Every structure is written in C-alpha cells, then in structure tokens.
Amino acid sequence: MLEDLEFQVLADRFFRVAVDRNPEQMTQEDLYVDLSRSDGEDAPLIVLVEEWHGEEPAARGHTILSKALESIFQHFDLNKRGFVGYLAKAYRPHKDDVRWEDYADAMAQLAERMGLAELLEIRPDLRCYSTPALGVMFDAMGVDLRTPDGYIQVWIGAENRDAFLNYAAQIRRAMPPMPILDEWRIPRDPNRPI
Numbered sequence: 001m002l003e004d005l006e007f008q009v010l011a012d013r014f015f016r017v018a019v020d021r022n023p024e025q026m027t028q029e030d031l032y033v034d035l036s037r038s039d040g041e042d043a044p045l046i047v048l049v050e051e052w053h054g055e056e057p058a059a060r061g062h063t064i065l066s067k068a069l070e071s072i073f074q075h076f077d078l079n080k081r082g083f084v085g086y087l088a089k090a091y092r093p094h095k096d097d098v099r100w101e102d103y104a105d106a107m108a109q110l111a112e113r114m115g116l117a118e119l120l121e122i123r124p125d126l127r128c129y130s131t132p133a134l135g136v137m138f139d140a141m142g143v144d145l146r147t148p149d150g151y152i153q154v155w156i157g158a159e160n161r162d163a164f165l166n167y168a169a170q171i172r173r174a175m176p177p178m179p180i181l182d183e184w185r186i187p188r189d190p191n192r193p194i
Contacts, residue, residue, distance in 0.1 A: 017045070017064070033064050041065070062141055066126045070139060073120065073128045074155075077135040081157035083164045085183030087171060089152045100125060100140035102176055103152050107138045110174040134158055134167055154178065 018031035034046045042065040062070070078084050091098040104124060111118065116129035116136060125140040135157035141150070154171055158164040164183060172178055 014046070066123055066139070066141075069120055069122060069126055069128070070137065073135075073137050077119075077128070077130050078137065078155055078157035081135055082159045083161050083183065084155065084157045085164055085168065085181065086156065087154045087168060087175075087178035088180035088182075089176075089178050090180070091150045091152070098150070098176075100150060100152055104138060104140060106175045107136075107154065107171075110171060111136065113174075114170070133163070136167075136171075152178070 013034065013036045014032040015035060016030055016032050030047070032046050033043045035043060037044050042063045045062045045064060045067060089098070089103070101124075104127065107127065108118075111127075111129045114134075116131055116134065118127055119130050120126070120128040127138040129136040129138075135155075137153075137155040139153045139155065141153070154175070156164055156167050156171070158167055161183065168181060
C-alpha cells in the first residue's frame, strides 16, 4: 500500500523523459520533468536517483523547452559545421557578482555588430544565431530554476579551427570574462565527452 502511494506521488509530480543506464555509474540518475514547478509552458528538468525518499530534487539547469531548443540547434546547425567548441563561465548566482543578463546583452550587441540573425527568440536565456559561415548559441543554464550554480555557455560552430578561434577571440573581447574554452572537430571523437 505504501509503495503504491509513493508511486502515485511520483507519477503526479514527475514525468520521466530519459533513463540513465550507464553501467559505470554507482547510481542510476533518471531525468524527469518536475510538473509541480511548471509555469504552464515549460518546466524544469530534474534528476532522481534510483532510491528517492521524498526530498526536494535539485534542478539540472535546463527546462524541457531550453533542452529541446538546444538539441535542435546543435543537430541542425552546429553539428553541420567543421569545427565546434564553446566558451563558458561557471558562477554561483547568490555569491558571485555575475548576472547572466549582462552576458546575454553583450551577446545580443555583438551579434548585431557581426550581422548574425537570431533564429530562435523564444527564451531570453537561450539565443541562437546563424550565418553560412558561423553558428552561435548563447545558453545561460539554471537562470530561472533557483539552482545553486549557474553556467553560461557560448557555443561556436565554424568551418575550421582557425575560424573558430577567430570568432572565439571576438566573442571574448566583447563579453564579460569567459574563462573556459573547449573545442573539437566534427565529427567528434566518440570517446570525447561533450
């Protein structure tokens, strides 16, 4: 009876959208949409470990809509280019003097100067820009989910490494600090994590 009640609580609040079956992990972390925190249009993605005991689960920095938009742009734009990488900044919203809006504003101003058309204007924390030579995705994860950590990424897709590094340098000059830089060729080495 108690197990049936726990299942009903889970079913009323959480909807599983991905199953983690990595045999190398000590615990399985399935991905769910938290329906209780939905605004009617979007809802945060959360992780529940195998054994959930009713505690408030942590949001994973994405909502269902932002994850879907990110995946679409990755697949149809960035992954079609010869070289992809990103600039990033991790921060603690309640401790660091960092506002994701400052990064978003700087990205919008730079995109305008570079002549980049904004393709998806659905969420202010996820913006996608594209030209034949360049694809850029601005992603501020966790900004509306009350998560303890924030993470800002600017994904860059270009034809080759030299073009990628040139665009990365332009973006770094125009933005507040973005200390992390990672890059790889397309197709990506399957053993290299994203």
